[in-house]
Amino acid sequence: MRIAVPKEIKNHEYRVALTPTGARELTGRGHQVTVQAGAGEGAGFHDRDYEAAGASVEADVAMLWQNAELILKVKEPQAEEVARLTPQHTLFTYLHLAAEKTLTKGLMESGATCIAYETVTDAKGGLPLLAPMSTVAGRMAVQAGAHSLEKAQGGAGVLLPGVPGVAPGKVTVIGGGVVGENAARMALGLGADVTILDKSIDRLEVLDDRYQGRIKTVYSTADALDEAAKTADMIIGAVLIPGAAAPKLITRAMLADMQPGSVLVDVAIDQGGCFETSRPTTHAEPTYIVDGIVHYCVANMPGAVARTSTLGLTNATLPFVLALADKGWQQALRDNPHFLPGLNVHNGQVTYAAVAEAFDLKSVDPADAVNQ
Ligand SMILES: NC(=O)C1=CN([C@@H]2O[C@H](COP(=O)(O)OP(=O)(O)OC[C@H]3O[C@@H](n4cnc5c(N)ncnc54)[C@H](O)[C@@H]3O)[C@@H](O)[C@H]2O)C=CC1
Ligand SMILES: CC(=O)C(=O)O
Numbered sequence: 001m002r003i004a005v006p007k008e009i010k011n012h013e014y015r016v017a018l019t020p021t022g023a024r025e026l027t028g029r030g031h032q033v034t035v036q037a038g039a040g041e042g043a044g045f046h047d048r049d050y051e052a053a054g055a056s057v058e059a060d061v062a063m064l065w066q067n068a069e070l071i072l073k074v075k076e077p078q079a080e081e082v083a084r085l086t087p088q089h090t091l092f093t094y095l096h097l098a099a100e101k102t103l104t105k106g107l108m109e110s111g112a113t114c115i116a117y118e119t120v121t122d123a124k125g126g127l128p129l130l131a132p133m134s135t136v137a138g139r140m141a142v143q144a145g146a147h148s149l150e151k152a153q154g155g156a157g158v159l160l161p162g163v164p165g166v167a168p169g170k171v172t173v174i175g176g177g178v179v180g181e182n183a184a185r186m187a188l189g190l191g192a193d194v195t196i197l198d199k200s201i202d203r204l205e206v207l208d209d210r211y212q213g214r215i216k217t218v219y220s221t222a223d224a225l226d227e228a229a230k231t232a233d234m235i236i237g238a239v240l241i242p243g244a245a246a247p248k249l250i251t252r253a254m255l256a257d258m259q260p261g262s263v264l265v266d267v268a269i270d271q272g273g274c275f276e277t278s279r280p281t282t283h284a285e286p287t288y289i290v291d292g293i294v295h296y297c298v299a300n301m302p303g304a305v306a307r308t309s310t311l312g313l314t315n316a317t318l319p320f321v322l323a324l325a326d327k328g329w330q331q332a333l334r335d336n337p338h339f340l341p342g343l344n345v346h347n348g349q350v351t352y353a354a355v356a357e358a359f360d361l362k363s364v365d366p367a368d369a370v371n372q
């Protein structure tokens with residue numbers, strides 16, 4: 001299979017979808033790997049490392065895409081990348097389509113086969129290709145939020161651990177999955193007063209057991225959200241309904257109940273965000289202020305720690321990349337019922353129900369699409 005690895009072009013995105021180690025696995029199986037010149041630099045991988053692994057390096061982006069069958073990326077394709085996609089391509093990357101109508105339409109019009117990392121599942125009910133980046137983003141959320149609490153950033157001037165004689169700051173995490181648990185762990189490590197809200201009692205039970213009461217767990221209701229708005233110095237949005245647009249849990253009206261200078265960190269922004277006033281920001285300008293509340297809504301948080309993130313992401317994606325390369329997308333998805341839900345768009349049709357629902361489109365069963 002002819003496999004291409006473009007350099008990521010999203011704002012301050014330094015990750016790369018394949019390491020030289022992954023390239024070596026692919027070329028060792030007889031696949032042809034072409035990496036865009038400089039694609040790995042941001043993560044500390046040089047062109048010569050890929051060449052040593054048997055890959056070619058291509059400086060001409062148009063040629064790279066034109067010659068490829070399988071395209072490996074990290075972030076959702078940007079407009080100029082969508083324009084390069086054709087029906088010959090299988091694209092494997094994060095897509096987060098339920099928050100992106102224009103992108104969804106663009107991918108449908110391209111005729112390409114588009115498989116999303118974030119909707120691949122596993123036997124334990126998890127999302128194995130989202131989890132490593134959720135771990136990173138969860139761990140980063142508290143440091144981003146703590147910085148935002150400083151006066152110079154528009155924050156209230158609260159130091160999360162407090163000092164002797166002064167109570168610690170209060171952090172509320174909405175959604176106690178991978179992002180939420182990792183954020184809570186970091187906040188706890190800093191000495192903050194930490195509460196997690198979730199709709200899943202099972203999940204709250206796991207967290208209660210794991211942290212032995214050091215993290216408070218609260219069932220997520222409108223009352224619990226009101227209470228969080230009134231008392232928290234920092235609220236971290238970490239909910240997910242897989243593949244679907246995030247529910248808006250903190251409304252604009254609720255901002256009036258928050259202490260001025262409190263911070264909202266919306267990690268769920270890639271699925272549209274779980275605060276009404278959230279809009280995607282970039283690492284270049286990560287925060288903005290609405291009604292005195294600092295908002296941090298960077299949609300590619302792990303891109304800032306590209307070395308760690310690239311290694312974590314590619315450890316998880318490599319087995320799926322090898323299956324796509326060895327078998328082609330149809331057989332790879334037929335053979336693995338957990339890979340199948342990764343298919344989001346094929347041949348002009350949406351094949352993920354929650355994405356189709358978000359835009360009132362017809363959805364095709366991915367099991368039918370792989371047999372077309
Ligand atoms: N901004 C960024 O750079 C990144 C964003 N993310 C995003 O973070 C979000 C969370 O991802 P994960 O933690 O991996 O998901 P997860 O599936 O592990 O956890 C989500 C949790 O939200 C809970 N939940 C769902 N609806 C809820 C509601 N109404 N109230 C309270 N809890 C609710 C679920 O029960 C679950 O425990 C996703 O949107 C993901 O795409 C992940 C990585 C990087
Ligand atoms: C999950 C995601 O959107 C990211 O890692 O950038």
Ligand SMILES: [Mg+2]
Pocket residue numbers: 076096100270299
């Ligand atoms: Mg996006």
